[in-house]
Amino acid sequence: MSAMLDIQNLHARVGEADILKGLSLSVKPGEVHAIMGPNGSGKSTLSYVLSGRDHYEVTQGSVTLDGSDLLAMSPEERAWAGVFLAFQYPLEIPGVTNMTFLKTALNAVRKGRGESELDAASFLRLVREKAQGLGMRDDMLKRELNVGFSGGEKKRNEVLQMALLEPRLAILDETDSGLDVDALRIVGEGVNALRSPERSFVVITHYQRLLDYIKPDYVHVLAKGQIIETGSADLAHQLEKTGYADYVDRAHA
Amino acid sequence: MREAKATIDDATVNQVSDLAGQNYKYGFVTDIDADRAPNGLNADIIRFISAKKEEPAWLLDWRLEAYERWQTMEEPEWAHVAYPKIDYQDLCYYSAPKSMEDGPKSLDDVDPELLRTYEKLGIPLVEQEVLAGVRKVAVDAVFDSVSVGTTFREELAKSGVIFCSFSEAVREHPELVRKYLGSVVPQSDNYFAALNSAVFSDGSFVYIPPGVHCPMELSTYFRINEANTGQFERTLVIADRGAYVSYLEGCTAPMRDENQLHAAVVELVALEDAEIKYSTVQNWYPGDAEGRGGIYNFVTKRGDCREDRSKISWTQVETGSAVTWKYPSCVLRGNDSVGEFYSIAISNNMQQVDSGTKMLHLGRNTSSRIISKGISAGRSSNAYRGKVSVHRKAQNARNFTQCDSLLIGDRSAAHTVPYIEVKNQSAQIEHEATTSKISDDQLFYCQQRGLNAEEAVALIVNGFCREVLQHLPMEFAVEAQKLVGISLEGSVG
Numbered sequence: 248m249s250a251m252l253d254i255q256n257l258h259a260r261v262g263e264a265d266i267l268k269g270l271s272l273s274v275k276p277g278e279v280h281a282i283m284g285p286n287g288s289g290k291s292t293l294s295y296v297l298s299g300r301d302h303y304e305v306t307q308g309s310v311t312l313d314g315s316d317l318l319a320m321s322p323e324e325r326a327w328a329g330v331f332l333a334f335q336y337p338l339e340i341p342g343v344t345n346m347t348f349l350k351t352a353l354n355a356v357r358k359g360r361g362e363s364e365l366d367a368a369s370f371l372r373l374v375r376e377k378a379q380g381l382g383m384r385d386d387m388l389k390r391e392l393n394v395g396f397s398g399g400e401k402k403r404n405e406v407l408q409m410a411l412l413e414p415r416l417a418i419l420d421e422t423d424s425g426l427d428v429d430a431l432r433i434v435g436e437g438v439n440a441l442r443s444p445e446r447s448f449v450v451i452t453h454y455q456r457l458l459d460y461i462k463p464d465y466v467h468v469l470a471k472g473q474i475i476e477t478g479s480a481d482l483a484h485q486l487e488k489t490g491y492a493d494y495v496d497r498a499h500a
Numbered sequence: 501m502r503e504a505k506a507t508i509d510d511a512t513v514n515q516v517s518d519l520a521g522q523n524y525k526y527g528f529v530t531d532i533d534a535d536r537a538p539n540g541l542n543a544d545i546i547r548f549i550s551a552k553k554e555e556p557a558w559l560l561d562w563r564l565e566a567y568e569r570w571q572t573m574e575e576p577e578w579a580h581v582a583y584p585k586i587d588y589q590d591l592c593y594y595s596a597p598k599s600m601e602d603g604p605k606s607l608d609d610v611d612p613e614l615l616r617t618y619e620k621l622g623i624p625l626v627e628q629e630v631l632a633g634v635r636k637v638a639v640d641a642v643f644d645s646v647s648v649g650t651t652f653r654e655e656l657a658k659s660g661v662i663f664c665s666f667s668e669a670v671r672e673h674p675e676l677v678r679k680y681l682g683s684v685v686p687q688s689d690n691y692f693a694a695l696n697s698a699v700f701s702d703g704s705f706v707y708i709p710p711g712v713h714c715p716m717e718l719s720t721y722f723r724i725n726e727a728n729t730g731q732f733e734r735t736l737v738i739a740d741r742g743a744y745v746s747y748l749e750g751c752t753a754p755m756r757d758e759n760q761l762h763a764a765v766v767e768l769v770a771l772e773d774a775e776i777k778y779s780t781v782q783n784w785y786p787g788d789a790e791g792r793g794g795i796y797n798f799v800t801k802r803g804d805c806r807e808d809r810s811k812i813s814w815t816q817v818e819t820g821s822a823v824t825w826k827y828p829s830c831v832l833r834g835n836d837s838v839g840e841f842y843s844i845a846i847s848n849n850m851q852q853v854d855s856g857t858k859m860l861h862l863g864r865n866t867s868s869r870i871i872s873k874g875i876s877a878g879r880s881s882n883a884y885r886g887k888v889s890v891h892r893k894a895q896n897a898r899n900f901t902q903c904d905s906l907l908i909g910d911r912s913a914a915h916t917v918p919y920i921e922v923k924n925q926s927a928q929i930e931h932e933a934t935t936s937k938i939s940d941d942q943l944f945y946c947q948q949r950g951l952n953a954e955e956a957v958a959l960i961v962n963g964f965c966r967e968v969l970q971h972l973p974m975e976f977a978v979e980a981q982k983l984v985g986i987s988l989e990g991s992v993g
Binding site: 298299300301321322323325326327330331332334337338340341342343347348351352353355356359391392408412 | 939940941942944945946947948949950951952955959960962963964965966967
C-alpha cells in the first residue's frame with residue numbers, strides 16, 4: 248500500500264532559525280503515528296509546515312498528500328485536500344457563534360471539494376448528532392467560538408470540527424496539553440471514533456499519557472529537527488521512563 | 501418563504517462574484533433624458549426648483565431664508581477628513597428623469613428603464629415577495645431628485661399611515677409638513693443642513709397616526725444617477741402619540757471619476773410613548789483604490805424625543821462614500837425618553853469616515869446607549885466622534901457608550917473623539933473603548949478550516965459587529981452581513 252502522506256528530507260526555517268533538518272516520514276491510510284520529542288525539537292513547526300502557515304519557510308525536501316504536492320497549496324486548499332490541524336491553542340473569535348463558525352467552515356470545505364453547501368436544516372441535524380457523540384450540549388454551539396471555553400471544551404470543540412470536516416489526515420498538536428484525565432479520556436474517545444481505514448493521524452505529544460487513549464501504530468522520536476528513532480507503542484512507554492536525553496545526545500553525534 | 505430566501509442567496513452570490521476584483525456592481529449609469537437645472541446656485545435656481553415642484557409660497561420663502569443664512573456660513577473644517585474644496589457654483593441642484601414630467605399615475609407608468617435600474621440594484625420596486633418574504637416592506641425610491649413610486653401604499657393607507665414622497669406630502673398634507681419641517685434640524689443648523697434646506701429636491705415623508713403600530717417596515721432607496729448632481733433629500737418621519745415605525749434607507753450610487761455631493765437632512769419626531777427605529781445601510785460608491793471619485797456624504801440626521809416616554813433608535817451600516825460626515829443624534833427632551841445609536845462604519849482603501857452621534861439629555865430620567873464599531877482597512881481613516889451632554893435640569897440621566905475599533909493591515913487609522921458634558925450631579929455616564937487588530941493567528945485558524953483570507957476577514961468582522969447587526973430589521977441583516985464582507989475585499993493578502 249502506498250503512502251498517503253509522504254515527507255522526504257524536509258528542511259524548514261522560521262526567520263533565521265533552521266528548525267527541521269531533513270525530516271522524513273511516511274504515513275499510510277488508516278495509520279496513527281505519534282511524534283514525540285523534547286521542547287524545541289520541531290514538533291509544532293512540523294504541524295505548521297504541513298498546514299501551510301505563513302513565515303514557516305521550506306528550504307528543501309518535499310511533502311505529498313495522496314500524491315499531490317502539498318507545499319504548493321494555500322492553507323485553505325490543504326484543508327480542502329483533507330489536512331486538519333487540531334490546534335494546541337484554539338483561537339477565540341468574539342461575536343461569531345460556534346454554530347456559525349462550524350457551518351461556515353463546513354461549507355467552505357465542501358465548496359472546495361466540489362460538493363454542494365448544506366442547507367441550514369441538514370447542517371443542524373449533522374452538527375447536533377456529532378456534538379452529542381462528544382457529549383457536548385447545545386449551548387456550547389450557541390456560545391462565541393472558544394470565548395470563555397475551558398481547556399477541555401476547546402479541545403473537544405477541535406474534535407467536533409474534525410468530525411464535521413472529515414479530513415484525510417488529522418494532525419493533533421499537543422492536544423493533551425492543559426487537559427485533566429477526564430477531558431483527556433473524552434477527547435481520546437472522540438478521536439478513536441473517527442479512526443477509519445481511510446483516515447490517518449499524526450499525533451504530536453510531549454507525554455505518553457494521550458497514547459493510552461489513542462493507540463499509535465508507530466511512535467517516532469523527533470530531536471533537533473530529525474526523526475531519530477521509530478518504534479511501536481512500547482517506545483512511548485520506554486521514553487516515559489528514560490526521558491529524551493539519550494536520543495538528544497545521539498542526535499548531536 | 502423558502503423560495504424568497506433562495507432568491508436572495510443567489511442574488512447575493514452573483515453580487516459577490518460581480519464585485520470580485522474591486523468592481524463596484526452598482527457602477528452603471530442609466531441613460532434617461534434628465535430635466536436638469538443649469539449648474540450653479542442662486543435665488544433664481546431655488547425659485548426654479550420650487551416652481552418645478554409647484555410648491556406653495558411659504559415653502560419657497562423657507563428655502564430662500566435658508567439660502568440667505570447659508571451664504572453667511574462657513575463650511576465646517578473640524579472633522580478629521582480632508583478633501584478638495586467643493587465649488588458650489590459648479591454643481592447642479594436639480595435633475596429629474598424626464599419621463600417623470602407629468603408624474604406617473606402608478607408603477608405601470610414608470611419608465612421601464614428606471615425599473616430595470618432598480619432591478620439591477622437588486623431592489624425591486626414592484627411589489628414582490630422577495631422583500632416581503634418575512635414581513636412586508638414598502639419601498640419609496642428616490643432617483644436623483646424625484647421620488648418615482650411608492651409601493652404598498654394602499655395597505656398602509658388602511659391603517660392611516662402616510663408614506664409618500666416629500667413633494668407629495670407638501671401637496672397633500674401641507675399642515676403636517678409645515679408644522680414639523682425644520683422643527684428638529686433648523687434651517688441654519690449647520691452649513692450642509694442650510695444648503696439642503698435651500699435646495700432640497702425630494703425625499704420621503706412618513707406620518708404614523710396616534711396609537712398605530714406601522715404594519716410593515718418602511719424602506720427608501722436613494723440613488724445618485726446624474727453626473728455632477730448633488731443629491732439633497734429631505735426626510736421627515738413623525739410618530740404621533742403611542743405610534744411605532746421601523747424605517748430603513750439604503751443608498752447606492754453609480755461609479756464616476758468625479759466626486760458627487762450628497763447632503764441630506766433627516767428629521768425624526770417622536771411624540772408621547774412613540775417609538776421610531778431608523779436603520780441605514782449606506783453603500784454609496786467609495787471611489788477607487790487610489791481614492792478617485794466617490795461620494796461626499798455630508799448628512800444631518802437628528803431625532804427629537806419630543807414628549808415623555810418616547811424612544812428613537814438609530815442603526816447604521818456605513819460602508820460606502822469617499823468621505824462621510826454624519827452624526828445621527830437624539831434630543832431627549834421628554835421625560836423617561838430613550839435614545840439609541842448602533843453603528844458599524846467600515847472604511848477601506850482611501851475612504852475617510854468621521855461619524856458618531858450626539859445624545860442630548862434634557863428631560864428627567866432619560867437614557868441613551870451608544871454602540872459604535874469602526875473597522876479601518878487599506879489606507880483609510882475612521883473616526884468616531886460622539887457627544888453626550890446632560891443638561892442642568894436632566895435629573896437621573898444615564899448613558900452607556902461602547903466604542904470599539906478594529907484595524908486591518910498596518911496602514912489604516914482609527915480615532916476616537918468622545919465628548920462628555922455633564923451639568924447634573926445625578927447623571928451616570930459610562931464609556932468603554934477598545935482598539936484591536938485581526939490577528940494572523942485568527943486568520944490562519946479560519947484558513948486551516950477551509951476559509952480563504954477574505955472569507956475569514958468577513959467572518960471575523962461580522963463577529964466584531966454582531967451587537968449592531970442584531971439591531972437591524974431581519975430582512976436586511978443578512979444583506980448587511982454580506983456587504984460587510986464585500987466592502988473589505990482586497991484588504992488582506
